[in-house]
Amino acid sequence: MYKTIHRLAGCVALALVATGLSGVALAADDFPLAGNYTQNVACKGDGSDPAMAKVMISAQEIVSNVGVCSILDRKKDGDSFAAHVECKFPSGPLMGNITFTPKPDNTVDFVDGNGTYKAVLYRCPNSTPSAATSATPGAAADK
Numbered sequence: 505m506y507k508t509i510h511r512l513a514g515c516v517a518l519a520l521v522a523t524g525l526s527g528v529a530l531a532a533d534d535f536p537l538a539g540n541y542t543q544n545v546a547c548k549g550d551g552s553d554p555a556m557a558k559v560m561i562s563a564q565e566i567v568s569n570v571g572v573c574s575i576l577d578r579k580k581d582g583d584s585f586a587a588h589v590e591c592k593f594p595s596g597p598l599m600g601n602i603t604f605t606p607k608p609d610n611t612v613d614f615v616d617g618n619g620t621y622k623a624v625l626y627r628c629p630n631s632t633p634s635a636a637t638s639a640t641p642g643a644a645a646d647k
Contacts, residue, residue: 535563535578537585537604537612540628543568547628559625 541547542557560567565574566589573591576599580586584605591598601617604625612625 535561535585537606538562541612541625542628543614543623543625545626547626549629553628 538561540549541559541561542553543559545554545557547553556569558569563575565572567573571591571593573589576588576590578585578587581603584603586601586603588601589599591600603615603617605613605615607613610627612627614623614625615621
C-alpha cells in the first residue's frame with residue numbers, strides 16, 4: 505500500500521480533494537499551479553535537473569517519472585488547491601486526493617490525501633502556465 509500511495513504522490517505531482525472541501529470549482533484555464541517543477545530539489549531549468557525529480561502540472565494532468573495522473577476535479581480551498589486524481593500505473597489505475605499549497609518563496613507544498621507522502625515542488629525558471637498546458641505529456645516526461 506505504501507508503494508501505491510508513494511506512486512500517487514509522485515504524480516504530483518502530484519491537485520485537489522473532490523469532496524469535503526468548500527470552494528469554487530476552477531475553470532480549465534484558471535489554474536495558477538500549471539507549470540514545470542522539480543520535486544524536493546530546487547529547479548535549475550538549464551537541462552541539468554534530474555529526470556526523476558521533474559514534474560509537469562497542467563489544468564488536466566500531472567506528469568512525472570512515475571506516471572500520468574488525470575485531474576478529475578479541482579477546487580480552491582483557502583490558500584490551497586485540492587484535486588481528485590486518477591493515476592495510471594502498469595499495475596492498474598489508482599484514484600486519490602492530493603493538496604497543493606503555494607508558498608511565498610515560489611515553492612508549492614504537496615501532500616497526499618492520507619498525509620503519508622509530502623513533497624516540496626520548486627517552480628522552474630521561465631515556467632509559465634501557458635507553456636505547461638501546451639506541453640505534451642511525453643515531452644514533459646522525457647525532459
